[in-house]
Amino acid sequence: MKNNLKEILFNIAVLLGSFIIALFLGSIILLIAGVNPLVAYHAMIIRPVSNIYGLSEAVVRAIPLMMVGIGISIAFRSKMINIGGEGQIQLGAIAAGAAALALPGLPKVILIPVVILAGFTAGGIWGGIAGWMKAKLSVNEVLSTVMLNYIAFQIYLYLIRGPLIDPSELAWGTGVPQTARMPDSSIFQRLIQGQRIHSGIFIAIIIAFLVYFLLWRTTFGFRLRAVGEEPKAANYAGVKVDKYLVLAMILSGGLAGIAGSIEVIGVHHRVLEGLSANYGFSGIVVALFGRLHPLGVIPASFFFGLLLIGAEMMQRAVDIPSALVISIQGLVILAVVSSNLILENPKYRKKFLSFFVQKL
Amino acid sequence: MGKIQSMEMVDITKTFPGVIANKDVNLKVESGEVLALLGENGAGKTTLMNILYGLYKPNGGKVLINGKEVNIDSPQKALELGIGMVHQHFMLVPSLTVTENVALGIKFKSKFSMNLDRVAEKIKKLSELHNMNINPNLLISDLSVGERQKVEIIKALYHEANLLVLDEPTAALTPQETDQLIKWLRSVIGEGMGVIFISHKLNEVMEVSDRVEVLRNGENVYSTKTSETNIDELARNMAGRDVKLPTAERKSKYGEDIVNLKDVWAKNERGIDALRGINLNIRKGEILGIAGVSGNGQKELAEAIAGLQKIYKGEIRFKGENIANKSVQQIIDKGMGFVPEDRLHMGTIPGFKVKENMILKDYLRDPFSKIFLLDRTYINDYCKSTVDEYDVRCPNINTPTHALSGGNIQKVILSRELKRNPDALIASYPIRGVDIASVQYIHEKLLEARDNDMAILLITEELDELINLSDRIAVIYEGQILDIIDAKEADKSRLGLLMAGVKEGVS
Numbered sequence: 131m132k133n134n135l136k137e138i139l140f141n142i143a144v145l146l147g148s149f150i151i152a153l154f155l156g157s158i159i160l161l162i163a164g165v166n167p168l169v170a171y172h173a174m175i176i177r178p179v180s181n182i183y184g185l186s187e188a189v190v191r192a193i194p195l196m197m198v199g200i201g202i203s204i205a206f207r208s209k210m211i212n213i214g215g216e217g218q219i220q221l222g223a224i225a226a227g228a229a230a231l232a233l234p235g236l237p238k239v240i241l242i243p244v245v246i247l248a249g250f251t252a253g254g255i256w257g258g259i260a261g262w263m264k265a266k267l268s269v270n271e272v273l274s275t276v277m278l279n280y281i282a283f284q285i286y287l288y289l290i291r292g293p294l295i296d297p298s299e300l301a302w303g304t305g306v307p308q309t310a311r312m313p314d315s316s317i318f319q320r321l322i323q324g325q326r327i328h329s330g331i332f333i334a335i336i337i338a339f340l341v342y343f344l345l346w347r348t349t350f351g352f353r354l355r356a357v358g359e360e361p362k363a364a365n366y367a368g369v370k371v372d373k374y375l376v377l378a379m380i381l382s383g384g385l386a387g388i389a390g391s392i393e394v395i396g397v398h399h400r401v402l403e404g405l406s407a408n409y410g411f412s413g414i415v416v417a418l419f420g421r422l423h424p425l426g427v428i429p430a431s432f433f434f435g436l437l438l439i440g441a442e443m444m445q446r447a448v449d450i451p452s453a454l455v456i457s458i459q460g461l462v463i464l465a466v467v468s469s470n471l472i473l474e475n476p477k478y479r480k481k482f483l484s485f486f487v488q489k490l
Numbered sequence: 491m492g493k494i495q496s497m498e499m500v501d502i503t504k505t506f507p508g509v510i511a512n513k514d515v516n517l518k519v520e521s522g523e524v525l526a527l528l529g530e531n532g533a534g535k536t537t538l539m540n541i542l543y544g545l546y547k548p549n550g551g552k553v554l555i556n557g558k559e560v561n562i563d564s565p566q567k568a569l570e571l572g573i574g575m576v577h578q579h580f581m582l583v584p585s586l587t588v589t590e591n592v593a594l595g596i597k598f599k600s601k602f603s604m605n606l607d608r609v610a611e612k613i614k615k616l617s618e619l620h621n622m623n624i625n626p627n628l629l630i631s632d633l634s635v636g637e638r639q640k641v642e643i644i645k646a647l648y649h650e651a652n653l654l655v656l657d658e659p660t661a662a663l664t665p666q667e668t669d670q671l672i673k674w675l676r677s678v679i680g681e682g683m684g685v686i687f688i689s690h691k692l693n694e695v696m697e698v699s700d701r702v703e704v705l706r707n708g709e710n711v712y713s714t715k716t717s718e719t720n721i722d723e724l725a726r727n728m729a730g731r732d733v734k735l736p737t738a739e740r741k742s743k744y745g746e747d748i749v750n751l752k753d754v755w756a757k758n759e760r761g762i763d764a765l766r767g768i769n770l771n772i773r774k775g776e777i778l779g780i781a782g783v784s785g786n787g788q789k790e791l792a793e794a795i796a797g798l799q800k801i802y803k804g805e806i807r808f809k810g811e812n813i814a815n816k817s818v819q820q821i822i823d824k825g826m827g828f829v830p831e832d833r834l835h836m837g838t839i840p841g842f843k844v845k846e847n848m849i850l851k852d853y854l855r856d857p858f859s860k861i862f863l864l865d866r867t868y869i870n871d872y873c874k875s876t877v878d879e880y881d882v883r884c885p886n887i888n889t890p891t892h893a894l895s896g897g898n899i900q901k902v903i904l905s906r907e908l909k910r911n912p913d914a915l916i917a918s919y920p921i922r923g924v925d926i927a928s929v930q931y932i933h934e935k936l937l938e939a940r941d942n943d944m945a946i947l948l949i950t951e952e953l954d955e956l957i958n959l960s961d962r963i964a965v966i967y968e969g970q971i972l973d974i975i976d977a978k979e980a981d982k983s984r985l986g987l988l989m990a991g992v993k994e995g996v997s
Contacts, residue, residue, distance in 0.1 A: 348862045352846070352853050360839040366798060366830060367850045368819030 144469045152465035156458040165448045173447030174440040174458075184439055186325035190397060192435030194219070194389035196334045198413025199420055199427040200341050201385030205257075206422050207345070208358035208378035214260055214275030215386045215410025217282030218253035222387025223394045224289050225252035227309050227401035230394070231294070234313035241316045242395065246333070249391025250384040256282060257383015258376055265372035271379070279410075290401055308402035318396040330396035335428065337388065342424040354378055386410060412438075415463055419470060437462060494572050494653045494684060495556050496520045497542075502551035504537055511537040513708045514551070517686075521652065524675060524685040526699035526716070528692075528728055530925035531895040534708035535688050539655050542686075543575045544568045569595065574646025575655040578923075580638050584631040589613060591630060592645050609648075616647050620674060634785075636667035653684045660694055661923045664783045665951065665986070672698050690925055692721045693954070704728055729927045736933050737958040738777065738940070740978065744961070745774025747807075748914050748945035749795065754804035754814075756790050764790040765801065766969035772914060772945040777936065779960030779977070780949045781985050787969040788949045789831060792916045795947070796828040797821040809913060822851055827912035829903050831919050831949075833896070837903040840892035844884050845873035847891050848906050880905040881931065897928030904935060914945040921955065933959060953982050967991045 157167035178184030198215045205212040229248035233241060260278060263269040287307065296310040318328040345351035356364040357374040365371050393405050416434050420427035437459060445455045472478045497519050504512040512534045519525040529535045540546045542553065544562040552559050555571060562568050568575070582591050589610040598604040613626040622640045630638060639659060646654055660668045675685060675698055689695055695702065696716060704712035704727045712727035725733040749772040758764035764787045772778045782788055793799035795806055797818040806814040813821050830836040838847040849869055852858045857868050873887045882901045884894050891899060900920065907915060917936065921929045936959060940946055950956055956963055957980055964974040965988040972988050 347864055347866070349853055349859050349864060350862060352864065356839055356842070356850070359841045360835055362832070362836045363839045363850070365818065366796075366828070366836045368817070368822045370817075370819075 141473055144473055145466065148465040148469035149462065152458075152461040156461050159454055159458060160448075160450070163450050163454055165450055170444050170448045170450075174444035177443050177447070178436050178440045182322065182325060184436075184443065186322060186327035187439040187442075188432065188435035189327050189331055190435070191438045192431040193330050193334045193396065194393055194407075194409040195413055195416045195434050196338060196427055196431035197385045197389035197392065198409050199416035199431055200338055200424045201257075201382040201389075202413050202417035203420065203422040203424060203427060204341065204345070204354070204378055204385070205382035206358075206417060207355055208375060209361075210261065210264065210271050210358075210375060210379055210382070212257065212260070212275055212379065212382045212386075213272055213411075213414070214257060214278050214282075214383065215389075215413050216406050216408070217275075217279040217410070218256045218383040218386035219390040219393070219406040219410050220286040221256050221282050222249035222253035222384075222390030223401050223405055224286055224294070224390075225249055225387070226391030226394050227312065228289075228294060230312045230316035231310060234315065236315060238315045241313075242318070245316050245395055246388055246391050249387040249389075249394075251387070253387015253390060254380040254384030257386070258380040260383075261376035261379025264379075265375045287403070290403065294401070296400070306402075308400045310400070312395055312399050316395050317399055318392070326397060328396040330392040333392065337385070338424045338428050341385075345424065386413070389413075415467060419467060421474075434463075493682065494521060496554075497573075497653055497684065498554040498557075499538070499542065500552050500554060502538060502541060502548050502553075504534075504541060504546060504548045510708050512541070512548070515705065515708070515710055517703055517710075519653065519684045519686055521682045521684045522679050523700040524679055524687050524698055526695040526702045527686055527688045527705070528695065528702060528724060529705035530728055530927060531897050533705040533728075535705055536657065537708075538705070539575065539657060539686070539688070542568070542573060542655065569646075569649040569651065572649075572651050573653045573655070574643075574649060574651025576639065576642040576646065576657065576659060578657040578661060580642055582630045582638060582641060585629065587627055587629055588624060588633075588641050588644075589626040591641060592626075592648055595645060595649070612648065613644055616644050620644075620647070620678075622674075635662045636664065636670075639663070639667075639671075652682065653686070654678075655686045655688075657688045658690065658923065659687070660689060660691060664785075665953075665989070666783065668694070690923065690929075692724050692926070695724065696721060706730055725926050728925070733926055733930050735930055735958060736937055738937055738961065738977070741775065741961065744776045745943060747771045748774050748809060749947070750807040751795070752805050752807070754791075754794060754801050754806060756794050756799055756801040758790055764969050765794065767804070768966075768969070768971055770964060770971060770974075772947055774913075774945050775940060775943045776961040777940050777946045777948050777959050779956040779963040780947065780966055781953065781956055781963050781989055782951075782966035783989050784951055786966050788918065788966060790969075791966070792828065792830070792918045792947070792949055795821075795914075795916055796826060796830075825910075825913040827907035827910060827915040829900075829907055829915070829917040829920055831922075833899050833903055834892065838891045838899055840890070842891055843888045844877070844882070844891055844894070844902060845869060845887040847902055848873045848876055848887075851906060851910060876905050876909065880935075897924040900924055900928065900932065904932060908935060908939055912944065914947070915939065916947045916949070918949045920948070920950070921952070922950075953985055956980070956985070957982070965989055 153171060160167040160170050178188055198219065202212050202215065226245045226249035230241065230245045233244065236244065256278060260271050260274040263274045264271045290309055291307040294309045296308055299306050318330045321327045321329060345355060353364065353369045354374055356367065356369055357371050361371045389409060390406065394401055398405060412434060416427060416430045420430035441455045441459045445452055499515065499517040502512050502515045515534065515538055517538065527535050537546060541548050542562065544564045544567050547563065553562055560571060562571065589606050592613055593604055593606060593609050596609065610626040613624065617624040622644065624637065624640050624644060630641065633641065659671060663671065679685060687699055699716045701715055702719060702724065703710065704724065706728065751768050751770040754765050754768040755763065756765040768791060780788060790799050794801050797813065797816055801814050804814065805812045808824060808826065813824065834840055849858055853864060857865060859865060870887065877884065877887055880901045883898050891902065920932050924932065936946060948959060957977060960977045962974055963977055963980050963985065965972045965985065967989065968991065972993050
């Protein structure tokens with residue numbers, strides 16, 4: 131028991147230590163920009179957790195991060211590196227939007243699942259293409275997913291500027307590239323009056339548990355993990371390795387697609403430019419921080435949600451260029467992720483632990 | 491420091507959290523002799539040698555060289571003192587050349603340039619001096635296992651080692667390569683080299699060593715001159731009990747053909763014909779041994795029957811049906827078992843738990859899973875009882891499989907394949923690198939399966955194993971079956987000739 135306590139204290143100490151180092155380095159940036167770091171950090175760390183708005187916005191960001199992060203964890207577990215989250219989110223969003231606009235008459239209980247499924251399908255196809263190219267043509271998935279991002283982005287822009295653009299934008303001649311508002315029957319309920327937090331959070335958490343169940347309790351998950359851990363042995367045991375590589379990428383892309391559809395029907399209520407908000411890339415960090423485990427990704431995505439909104443609040447509080455905010459955010463992520471590596475690597479762990487114990 | 495006349499390890503103790511790996515172990519080796527270090531997997535041999543080579547720091551005890559205490563705190567230090575080590579798993583970078591690999595361990599005068607030509611020249615000289623025929627400009631990845639071992643030895647010789655530790659040097663060698671190595675060992679001890687020889691193969695130990703030191707559970711248990719002991723005595727001291735390797739009782743009648751290969755042709759990964767018209771039949775209740783120097787098509791033969799290797803000509807009948815090029819799953823479902831050669835990366839998934847590897851072929855079946863849900867209670871109960879039944883030594887069934895010793899991993903595989911009760915079983919090198927007690931167990935299980943009417947194809951390089959277990963022995967050479975002989979009439983010299991591709995004029 132005593133050892134356990136020491137371990138926990140140690141873990142917290144390492145995380146806090148790295149956080150403080152990152153903030154210290156960040157304060158140099160802030161000082162150069164002529165800003166009082168204390169004011170900035172107060173806005174970044176204290177403010178998001180001290181009011182409803184901050185917490186609600188953190189959750190709003192955590193939802194897509196969770197979906198993308200879980201998708202990326204699945205791909206990682208099959209030894210596939212999915213960098214294509216952005217494209218998968220965008221195609222998921224546009225498919226979801228199109229489905230909702232096409233079927234406005236359906237009741238809510240049917241339309242919402244249909245919309246989510248549409249997003250899953252579009253994202254899944256996009257991920258599946260990369261999986262198929264890897265399995266059949268041995269195309270490196272990092273290359274293909276990045277390239278597919280560019281293609282998806284252009285398709286997305288074309289659709290919201292052309293065929294799917296809001297007719298009223300054309301009528302008034304403003305031409306903002308966005309679709310019409312989603313029908314009410316497709317929209318997630320807001321949980322708190324005046325805040326953006328919406329019931330998509332429940333869907334996201336349910337999906338996280340479902341994926342956990344799928345990976346560890348079903349024969350499908352058994353095969354998927356076997357293929358990722360050791361394809362030679364999986365093949366020996368009769369698993370069709372190629373097929374499961376493609377399936378893993380379909381699931382991974384599909385979950386990013388769901389992130390896209392939830393953004394449409396939960397947050398923006400339209401498909402518009404900039405909707406993916408780099409969640410496709412941040413999701414990779416969330417997945418790694420959550421140790422590639424669907425249930426680990428849940429807290430990881432809340433943490434990163436807080437970090438994102440904190441950075442926004444800091445920018446508003448001290449009025450510095452957003453580039454600086456992004457670099458401070460980058461520093462914090464770098465510190466937290468590398469301390470996570472220290473905690474996981476037994477060699478470093480021992481080294482640091484002995485140091486830590488000596489100092490005590 | 492001069493040459494090592496004698497090296498002595500005194501009262502070495504090494505503990506790991508929860509385990510005592512070495513307890514007051516003593517060991518002495520002098521120049522010009524071969525000391526065989528024996529013990530089962532986990533007896534503490536490797537730990538002891540890692541201490542000698544500066545990889546571990548002992549908790550107690552000291553190392554004396556020529557009677558003076560030395561502190562070996564790194565492999566560099568060990569090399570400076572003249573201690574060289576050839577690990578069981580070679581420490582070579584496959585994408586670099588021989589010269590570059592040797593140069594990795596050298597301290598050059600300049601930090602920014604190294605004189606590789608001089609290194610290459612010295613390697614060439616050493617290679618000629620020791621009759622090793624190694625071209626320093628070749629990539630490691632282009633060398634055979636035997637050649638890689640020679641590179642490891644040259645690495646040690648380059649640093650003028652005159653105490654050499656060989657950790658299971660013959661485990662992956664062909665019989666010819668083993669003979670060469672033993673001949674070489676004799677010549678270097680004649681020149682004053684001291685050798686510590688770790689092996690599971692007791693006949694080699696009898697042949698090559700001058701003295702024997704046996705460890706069990708991290709302690710010295712037996713120490714003798716080789717001339718004053720015998721194989722049974724050594725085996726008993728290693729295992730702590732009598733070990734008698736089982737032999738097959740001769741049968742007068744066998745059942746019908748279970749597996750039948752007709753004119754099977756297959757290409758290996760490099761596109762070269764590895765199987766060139768194989769004809770074989772395995773009958774019910776028989777062990778058919780395959781003798782041959784490794785690399786003559788054994789791997790492709792085993793994998794073709796299991797469905798992992800495509801064949802382009804011929805047919806493989808299993809219980810009457812042609813299974814050539816059918817899917818692996820179909821062949822498994824039809825009742826084929828396979829203990830593959832690469833037990834850590836094909837036979838098991840190293841990162842999976844012991845229980846997950848135990849059900850690697852059964853997870854789809856009721857009662858292991860229903861529809862698509864794994865039944866965790868059933869799986870846990872099943873695996874717990876299997877671990878007991880097959881005496882798999884593991885902390886618990888949730889331990890990652892790569893943490894187990896080779897013998898125990900093999901038991902996990904064997905339990906999985908045998909408990910499915912297949913009609914035919916292919917066993918590739920089932921005892922490679924496994925300690926004597928596990929060998930006994932594995933052999934007993936194979937014979938038991940044979941007596942229960944399983945048809946077994948046994949692929950191995952160990953002639954003793956083949957003659958003890960097989961009913962018939964087929965000799966494979968360059969992808970063809972040269973001859974099939976009754977095990978009753980088999981003797982080592984005849985098999986040896988056939989394995990080298992020499993077939994007598996008339997049979």
